[in-house]
Amino acid sequence: MESKFGSKPLSSLRIRKRSDIDIMANILIAANKGTKKTRIMYRCNLSHRQLQVYLQLLLDMGFLASYSKKEGAKLNGFRTTSKGFKFLKAYRTLKSLMT
Numbered sequence: 001m002e003s004k005f006g007s008k009p010l011s012s013l014r015i016r017k018r019s020d021i022d023i024m025a026n027i028l029i030a031a032n033k034g035t036k037k038t039r040i041m042y043r044c045n046l047s048h049r050q051l052q053v054y055l056q057l058l059l060d061m062g063f064l065a066s067y068s069k070k071e072g073a074k075l076n077g078f079r080t081t082s083k084g085f086k087f088l089k090a091y092r093t094l095k096s097l098m099t
Contacts, residue, residue, distance in 0.1 A: 034079035
């Protein structure tokens, strides 16, 4: 069966349900008070590969910070920064304007 999208059937087309911005906001919300990578992955419904990409992006932009409980210890988790909270505020404002 041919669809309006060409010769590919509709079932083979990938339709994105969330934008990159939505996923970034979800990660920042999940890391609100500090949490581990695995918890973020499950709460945001992301694969490990996807999570790695988004975490690096958010760290590079300064929206997310990594932390460890003791000096020189293994990385314990991630926490949303003040810049990340500003992003979330702007995100929520834009979302409310779109509805």
